[in-house]
Amino acid sequence: MDDTTGVGQRVAALRKLLGLKQHQLATAAHMSMSLVKKVEAGHAPASPAFTAACAKALGVEVTALTGQPYEELTVDTGQDRAGIPELRRALDSHEDPRLDGPVWDTARLRAALDEGEALRRRSRYTLMTERLPLLLQHLYANLNEASGTTATEEAHTLLHDAYSLVAAATYLFGYLDLTSLARDRMGHAARRSGDPLRVAVARFSRSTLQLFRGDYDLGMRNVDRALALAGEQGTPEALSVVAQLHLRQAIFEARRGNGRDADSHVDEARDIVSRGVPVAPYFQFASNRANVEIHSVAVPVEMLDGTTAVARAERTHLPLDDLGEDATRIGHHHIDVARAWVLHGNREKALQSLHTARAISPQQTRYHPAVRETLHAIAAADRRATDSLAGFARWAGVKV
Template identity: 45%
Template sequence: MDEMGVGARTSRARKLARLTQIQLAAKANVSLSLLRKVEQGDRPASPAFIAAIARVLGVSIGDLTGQPYTPDSADAAAHATIPELRRAIVAFNDEPLTGPTTFDDLTTALDRVRQGMRRARYTDLTADLPDVIRGLHMLADNENPGRELEAIYSTLAYAYSKAMLFAYQYGYLDLAGLAAERCGWAADRSGDPIWPLAAEYNRALILLYSGAYVAGSKTIERAYTASEQLDTTPDLLAVRGALHLRGSILSARALDGDTAESHIQEARGIAEAIGDDRYRNYGTGFRPSNVAIHSVAVPVELSDGTTAVSRAESIRLPASVAPSRAGHHFIDVSRAWLLHGDKQRALGSLEQARMVAPELTRNHPQVHETVRVIARARRGTDTLARFARWANVKI
């Protein structure tokens, strides 16, 4: 059960640091009015707000969000995978392997993980990931230099990218960061010049969450510059498009709306250029629909609920969109409606997120924030109370 919101944790940490609200607002470069509303529970704490406050108070972002959340029975299996995944990432192949050992079997197991994560089903399909990572390391150690070894490292880079996303989803940010670094390590050995660019895309996610928006933007710019030295292919264009989308959120959280919108336009142009071509997206999930999703996320991060709602109203996600992507979209739409002042529709969007991606929704800190703010105005509503109980949020 998530017992406290970001506002209450911010207030507690601020008092422990012996700072007044005026002092903290000035040091974090946030408005005093916003800080007061967040501490009172009247306004959700945005990711950018949380990162700024954590930096000033010298605490981790998890200290303010409460992640990783104490698991209930529905999420226990996913959390139970984390220690084994941590050992696999740290120990490489120094522990006995109990799962598949051939390259074909390992790639089949990894594809099951990919499909599960695409459907936002983490609990029952990620348990194979630690042994996949161990097995690929063992194969790499026993393979001679050449294309076969490079194929193993390419697959290992992908496995680490999935480990990063899994750990990130459940709030284990130190592990997510380590997996992102390992992804880059394997990418550099893959023999594929595009993989290191995708690894930088992954590393930028960790910088995004950490509030290191300048460093994240530089990472994106560096990867994009490197991409310009390669032959232009649909595969490369897809990764470039993904870099633009990550750059759009980094810029939005840094309150640079013009740059954020420029990234969206560039990504949209790339999506149109690729068209129906078949391409490999290196786990970035770049699609035209993902450009539309990010076009809503950008104004949400800029606290522009009106623009976000307007854009969301014109979007109809195709059935092919991964539930994990659709879940994130509906969470952003909920945040947009809350910013717009319509708490009923904000709750309705959360219900949509729950329908398509329950595990993601239950463990998303912005869902917890939105639920608490809605509860301040609509305490006693049966629908809200049921959702809060399901999400393990105390209101």
Template identity: 40%
Template sequence: MTSEDRAESIGHHVRVARKLAGWTQRQLADRAHVSLDLVKKVEQGRIPASPAFVAAAARALRVPATELMGQPYAPSTAEDHRVHAVIPALRRELAAYRLPPADGPAPRDVDTLAAAVAQASRLRHAATLDALGAELPLLLSELRAAAHQHRGYERERVYGLLAESYAAAGQVCWKLGHADLSSLCTDRIEWAAQQSHDPLAMAAADFYRAGELIAAAEWQGCLHFLEQARHRITDEVRQAQEPAVAMHGVLHLKSGLAAARAGDAATSDDHLAEATDAARHVTAGSDHYRLAFDTDSVRIWAVGLAVERRDGTEAVKRAEGFRPAATTPRERIGHHWIDLARGQQLHGQRDRALASLLQARRISPQQTRHHPQVRETVVTLAEQDRRRTDTLAGFARWAGIRLP
């Protein structure tokens, strides 16, 4: 394969960035704290680049992780253009977050706004990125106007709704590969949550901030940060308030991810065990602060955490017999199939990996099409099996992935 043939792979982008830095593969391995063998295999397209590898390599090379993943992907279809067309309006609204509203109709009452935000969160859980992105700018603008209009408790409610809406905007930006805007959304979530004076909203903001730290390969710092976040809601958890217990559990899941990315399987499993225990005390299908934490959520995270530490065998084992409930968000189920495909590929089950990607496409097509790990899985499946099936080639065409 030529370098041009492998242009879709993360390994190609890593190799280009490494050569621009003037480094050998050994120098990159040493500075990213990964093995030389891993660098070689990723650059050759023989194994997929994990998010942990991407974050570590990006940190070492001093480039954005999105550069190594080739994001945001250039639109290649009319649907792609429609999905990405939401970004400019979101960017403007994120920039105007503290400005008083321009002249226009008065915002709706807070209860009506709460219903509109709940609908936006349902679109988020469905991973309907185009519809969600189109709805959010006007909704954020109206909430901004309401925050200037109200005082006291109603104003705090509006800021809580703003925090939830900024979280939805962050998901759109992140899934479309606009990491800079996703980071800006996290800043806005923290700001609005603080204005709401709701300790659990602030804990949810900590959850999103932890995601930023993990993406930047600040794994140990993230573990300490999340420990502090859980400590700040100790009183609410002791009172056995279900939203607090759910928040406590989801913060443990995030710690499990940080530990898995750091290569610490034992610590990751410890946090997973804490989350599993918390889920026993949470109603199935609960969606406190739109974090959708329950036993199904923990099962899905368990598979993903095994994949993050490159243990495909354990990921496949954890997925056995799992059938998510109807209340589990489609975004979460689609992500499960993407993670399982990665685990199956690591486990040597390449046919099953492709079948899982097809399931992900059926459940959450927009999320699947724009997910960097989907692209990486497909490219390395093609590299591993030169007798490419029509199904793999067809999936690649649908996802806009150019195969050699």
């Protein structure tokens, strides 16, 4: 199977290879047999929860079912991810940085990091990835120079933010071994930064992979510890972190099938941001009303309740001044809305939402597993592929 194959086809192939019947897989994955049948036949998109549960039941990594990192994507020709090999080498040189010139000073390092976060928010992942290797070399050299001085905490603070950017880029492109490494190093840097809130932020970041892999109990305990740590601080920045952590718990609860608890976490976050807190005290944070409503839509999508998700989405009008230039977050929302329309049975609206996501955040849309599953579901429901569907699928490297 190449990377244009859907999750359902991969699940069916691996299930048969292991000699399992559909009902046996359904039992092992704690899913209904009807859902397994629909996904394998391509009549229903594989949700992240379904994919993670099947991966556990089949004894494989989730990426064995999603096909990431889509190395065979012909539409890419390597350009989107051209910076990944050099980024991998830079991460390996953390104890032995190599520079041809003097180490950048703290102000220049901070400016470069802020530029990287701005690129992430605008969904400019290729350019961000290309810039990260040199930045990491300077940060490693800066840490070496600061060792044993009062500047050590600042050096670790800068590294914490750099690893946040590395994690974002590698997660989007599907190189999850590098994502895991970056998030481990985030935690290491956070504990040496002198800022307890960064430890909570690192735990939040780590929970992303736990969510992806379906390690819900572990992930929720991790977020609970982060909530306790942030709650002890009592600052406006801490409240902002708490709001973001409640939104993460909402998605965990939704994937576990606990809609009421998920909505309660969304309500907690809504109450916090209504009081006025710093929107983005740390990279990849958005503790504001728009992000709360985005998560309000995401909860029923994760629970496969398209009707509720569509109704909430139609009541949600994203104010761009609230989200700033966060194309990544807005694009992800439209990917979720596309999933909702598929679940609701409106393939035309689903495709429209995907086109909107592509216009706002093209790289994220091309590499997001949910987009590929949505395209497979649209095509399976109507084999008379429209020019619009066929063109979008070619752009995304998906066979329909």
